[in-house]
Amino acid sequence: MTVKKEKLVLVGNGMAGVNVVEHLLKLTPDKYEVTIFGSEPHPNYNRILLSYVLSGESKVEDIVIHPYEWYANNNITLYTNQTITSVDTLTQTVTSDMGLTVSYDKLILATGSNPFMIPMPGADKEGVMAYRTIRDCEIMIESAKKYKKAIVIGGGLLGLEAARGFLNLGMKVDVVHIVDTIMDRQLDRTASKMLQGALEEQGINFLLEKQSVEIIGGKRVTGLKFKDGTVAEADLIVMAVGIRPNVALAKESGIECNPGIIVNDYLQTSVPNVYAVGECAMHRGIAYGLVAPLYEQGAVLAKHLAGVETGPYEGSILYTKLKVSGVDVFSGGQFVEAEGTKAIRIHDEFSGVYKKVVIKDNKIIGAVLFGDTADGTRLMQMIREETDISGMGKTAILTDGSSGGGGAASGVAEMKDDAIICGCNGVTKGTICSAIKDQGLTTVDEVKNCTTASRSCGGCKPLVSDLLAFTLGASYDKNAAKETICGCTTHTRDEVVTAIREKGLSHVREVMNVLQWKNEEGCSKCRPALNYYLGMISPETYKDDSTSRFVNERMHANIQKDGTYSVVPRIYGGVTNPTELKRIAEVAEQFNVPTVKFTGGQRLDLLGVKKEDLTAMWEALDMPSGYAYGKALRTVKTCVGETFCRFGTGDAMGVGIELEKRFERLNTPAKVKLAVSGCPRNCAESGIKDLGVVSVDGGWELYAGGNGGVKVRVGDLMSTVKTEAEIIEYTEAYLQYYRETGKYGERTSEWVHRLGIDHIREVVENEAERKQLCERMDLALSVTKDPWKQAIDSKKIQRDLYEVVELK
Numbered sequence: 028m029t030v031k032k033e034k035l036v037l038v039g040n041g042m043a044g045v046n047v048v049e050h051l052l053k054l055t056p057d058k059y060e061v062t063i064f065g066s067e068p069h070p071n072y073n074r075i076l077l078s079y080v081l082s083g084e085s086k087v088e089d090i091v092i093h094p095y096e097w098y099a100n101n102n103i104t105l106y107t108n109q110t111i112t113s114v115d116t117l118t119q120t121v122t123s124d125m126g127l128t129v130s131y132d133k134l135i136l137a138t139g140s141n142p143f144m145i146p147m148p149g150a151d152k153e154g155v156m157a158y159r160t161i162r163d164c165e166i167m168i169e170s171a172k173k174y175k176k177a178i179v180i181g182g183g184l185l186g187l188e189a190a191r192g193f194l195n196l197g198m199k200v201d202v203v204h205i206v207d208t209i210m211d212r213q214l215d216r217t218a219s220k221m222l223q224g225a226l227e228e229q230g231i232n233f234l235l236e237k238q239s240v241e242i243i244g245g246k247r248v249t250g251l252k253f254k255d256g257t258v259a260e261a262d263l264i265v266m267a268v269g270i271r272p273n274v275a276l277a278k279e280s281g282i283e284c285n286p287g288i289i290v291n292d293y294l295q296t297s298v299p300n301v302y303a304v305g306e307c308a309m310h311r312g313i314a315y316g317l318v319a320p321l322y323e324q325g326a327v328l329a330k331h332l333a334g335v336e337t338g339p340y341e342g343s344i345l346y347t348k349l350k351v352s353g354v355d356v357f358s359g360g361q362f363v364e365a366e367g368t369k370a371i372r373i374h375d376e377f378s379g380v381y382k383k384v385v386i387k388d389n390k391i392i393g394a395v396l397f398g399d400t401a402d403g404t405r406l407m408q409m410i411r412e413e414t415d416i417s418g419m420g421k422t423a424i425l426t427d428g429s430s431g432g433g434g435a436a437s438g439v440a441e442m443k444d445d446a447i448i449c450g451c452n453g454v455t456k457g458t459i460c461s462a463i464k465d466q467g468l469t470t471v472d473e474v475k476n477c478t479t480a481s482r483s484c485g486g487c488k489p490l491v492s493d494l495l496a497f498t499l500g501a502s503y504d505k506n507a508a509k510e511t512i513c514g515c516t517t518h519t520r521d522e523v524v525t526a527i528r529e530k531g532l533s534h535v536r537e538v539m540n541v542l543q544w545k546n547e548e549g550c551s552k553c554r555p556a557l558n559y560y561l562g563m564i565s566p567e568t569y570k571d572d573s574t575s576r577f578v579n580e581r582m583h584a585n586i587q588k589d590g591t592y593s594v595v596p597r598i599y600g601g602v603t604n605p606t607e608l609k610r611i612a613e614v615a616e617q618f619n620v621p622t623v624k625f626t627g628g629q630r631l632d633l634l635g636v637k638k639e640d641l642t643a644m645w646e647a648l649d650m651p652s653g654y655a656y657g658k659a660l661r662t663v664k665t666c667v668g669e670t671f672c673r674f675g676t677g678d679a680m681g682v683g684i685e686l687e688k689r690f691e692r693l694n695t696p697a698k699v700k701l702a703v704s705g706c707p708r709n710c711a712e713s714g715i716k717d718l719g720v721v722s723v724d725g726g727w728e729l730y731a732g733g734n735g736g737v738k739v740r741v742g743d744l745m746s747t748v749k750t751e752a753e754i755i756e757y758t759e760a761y762l763q764y765y766r767e768t769g770k771y772g773e774r775t776s777e778w779v780h781r782l783g784i785d786h787i788r789e790v791v792e793n794e795a796e797r798k799q800l801c802e803r804m805d806l807a808l809s810v811t812k813d814p815w816k817q818a819i820d821s822k823k824i825q826r827d828l829y830e831v832v833e834l835k
């Protein structure tokens with residue numbers, strides 16, 4: 028006899044609701060027939076990670092938690108893009124805006140929150156928005172292509188993450204905040220001011236103690252007016268001033284709300300068989316706005332619905348971590364000192380680290396960390412477990428950053444199995460330890476893939492590492508928490524490079540064999556990387572493995588979205604002449620090139636070229652390849668400099684041409700762009716190039732690690748030199764050091780950030796080291812050949828790469 032399943036309806040396809048269903052499927056897969064309604068046109072996704080989508084670090088498809096197949100595989104009926112507009116609690120049915128009515132035995136309301144929109148005049152203008160959904164994120168990304176200046180109202184977590192995103196999208200951004208300390212709900216004054224300083228350095232402008240009173244403009248916003256009469260310009264305004272539980276549906280259905288949907292310790296509402304979970308729920312007077320508490324609620328609700336014994340949900344202690352790269356901020360528990368509390372503080376102004384722990388009755392009740400947040404999760408555990416710290420020294424409570432990591436140091440051994448290690452994903456110590464033992468996991472990455480712990484904000488990584496140490500004992504290699512080249516190997520970039528050098532390895536397959544690659548064919552991540560490292564280490568003897576290169580590099584042309592190619596001849600320093608221009612024009616005509624375009628790097632791009640025309644075009648052009656497709660030197664942008672400009676103090680064109688001629692064809696870990704400006708007016712944009720040269724009074728300044736692309740970064744001043752010969756020498760040393768220590772695919776902006784400009788300056792300015800680097804660079808440059816010339820001279824290359832084979 029088959030038992031009839033109960034009908035469970037979930038309203039809200041967000042993080043909290045679907046998490047309950049996930050638990051239920053594990054606890055009692057056959058008890059319920061599940062139907063889910065979601066207003067958004069997407070399967071369940073990780074809202075937290077929207078900040079990474081906005082900042083360009085992730086794509087929308089990367090943040091989906093459960094794809095459509097998950098619903099199908101678990102027999103869940105999903106209605107996306109459909110909003111439930113009424114609940115009839117007597118007949119136990121819900122009805123959607125599309126007129127669909129579904130009955131339930133149990134109903135979960137997980138409708139989340141609505142962003143609070145300040146009701147001021149002009150708030151309905153085009154360009155005024157909230158930041159909550161994938162759609163919002165897409166609008167912000169699209170707007171950044173058209174508009175230049177954004178204002179974010181609200182200097183809380185959401186506002187700051189949005190502001191950082193705008194910077195990455197190339198917009199200028201003001202953050203308007205009502206009081207004089209940002210993140211005032213999470214940080215004390217000291218940490219707040221340190222954070223403000225760090226974010227100002229990144230480029231965010233703060234307008235503090237400002238009360239917004241009116242949004243001005245025509246149909247679309249043009250500015251924001253404040254109570255003090257001042258106005259700030261804006262093409263886009265994002266309101267991030269907090270959220271309100273979304274209770275419209277519950278209220279209209281007669282379910283008690285104040286202001287969130289009132290629930291008891293088992294998440295039951297005032298109406299039988301109706302539950303509420305997540306940001307819409309109000310538990311003991313609190314509506315939470317972070318995922319950790321929502322998952323804690325979900326775990327209790329799932330057990331309750333499964334009929335499994337469970338304790339009550341008694342509330343959560345909050346902790347947060349700002350997800351802005353380059354700043355580490357953590358806040359947890361009751362971080363403001365009050366009567367009866369004492370605090371331990373460490374404030375190292377040199378390294379920009381601030382740590383404060385608030386203590387009451389020998390127990391830690393709150394913490395604020397800035398600059399080094401490794402202690403965060405451990406301190407949270409001590410807060411939750413009310414650890415008695417009377418016997419502990421100050422350094423046992425707050426590490427100095429060098430001692431962290433050992434299983435014992437972080438106290439993971441003492442934690443209970445149900446202690447939550449990863450708040451974002453609600454993963455407990457027990458789950459992680461079982462997975463490590465049962466699945467034979469040895470790295471943090473493997474734990475992430477298997478359990479989802481550390482998948483979101485990453486704040487729990489140190490603790491996951493400690494759990495590996497605790498579970499695997501002496502066999503745990505802490506370095507296994509290292510960043511491997513890819514999933515085919517357990518080796519890091521540095522280990523592979525060392526092995527190539529020490530073992531004298533000479534081709535890609537040999538490296539994979541000797542270092543016991545798990546996947547003997549390698550993958551698109553490791554093969555190009557190995558090919559680069561081998562060439563960098565032995566430039567004279569290594570035979571480039573073109574099969575390990577990406578298609579653009581193999582073809583020496585960028586493939587376009589319609590399958591045609593682009594041809595970009597080199598124009599040194601962006602300086603050309605009538606003969607060259609005529610030739611380019613003639614070739615474009617001869618080969619019917621549909622589009623000829625000036626690039627941002629001051630050269631000409633012939634677009635829409637057929638594969639079979641490539642070799643003949645290069646031959647006709649008779650110009651060197653511009654390497655527009657390669658991880659190599661791309662362009663050297665120059666201004667006219669002292670030759671023509673009345674402000675110029677240096678020969679920008681001359682220096683630029685010399686640099687480009689010297690380093691053309693040089694393979695580098697990622698693409699490299701240079702620029703030379705003839706005076707600090709910087710018309711060649713030297714501040715946002717991998718190396719930017721600027722003529723100043725009495726010499727030249729060299730700026731390192733700039734980037735004007737996805738992650739905009741202003742270059743750091745590396746050195747000031749006197750002569751043009753020194754520019755070449757310093758650039759040689761800098762680029763060679765990048766070649767030798769950069770990870771394949773890592774731009775100089777990331778590399779300079781990782782190694783630190785002080786370190787790079789020390790290396791480059793040390794005469795002995797500089798000379799050695801230059802020698803190795805000269806060797807690398809001595810063997811480069813123009814790929815187009817090689818193709819023109821080789822019938823085999825032409826046949827293998829460029830001939831179109833007619834299929835019969």
Ligand SMILES: Cc1cc2nc3c(=O)[nH]c(=O)nc-3n(C[C@H](O)[C@H](O)[C@H](O)COP(=O)(O)OP(=O)(O)OC[C@H]3O[C@@H](n4cnc5c(N)ncnc54)[C@H](O)[C@@H]3O)c2cc1C
Nearest residue numbers: 039041042043065066074110111138139305306316317318
């Ligand atoms: C950009 C951003 C970054 C964040 N970062 C963090 C972070 O780092 N750490 C953290 O802990 N938290 C973070 N949060 C907060 C976290 O995302 C939320 O706390 C969490 O998503 C709330 O989950 P929920 O399921 O309660 O609500 P939601 O995720 O909002 O889900 C509710 C869903 O229900 C749908 N819905 C509403 N009414 C109906 C209806 N009547 N019918 C059908 N569907 C309906 C909504 O469209 C929505 O999809 C962040 C939030 C944002 C916006």
Ligand SMILES: NC(=O)c1ccc[n+]([C@@H]2O[C@H](COP(=O)([O-])OP(=O)(O)OC[C@H]3O[C@@H](n4cnc5c(N)ncnc54)[C@H](O)[C@@H]3O)[C@@H](O)[C@H]2O)c1
Nearest residue numbers: 181182183184185186203204205267268269316347348349
């Ligand atoms: N990293 C994270 O954990 C993270 C990231 C993003 C969002 N979130 C969550 O999403 C939710 C929304 O975030 P939020 O930052 O909007 O909410 P919030 O309530 O945390 O912060 C809003 C901020 O806006 C300020 N403010 C209020 N009115 C203002 C006004 N008129 N003008 C200027 N400033 C004003 C407040 O002082 C406060 O600091 C929160 O629950 C938050 O915890 C968390």
Ligand code: SF4
Nearest residue numbers: 666672675705706710
């Ligand atoms: S950077 Fe200076 S020298 Fe060069 S074009 Fe601009 S103003 Fe003239």
Ligand code: FES
Nearest residue numbers: 449451483484485
């Ligand atoms: S705590 Fe955020 S990913 Fe684990």
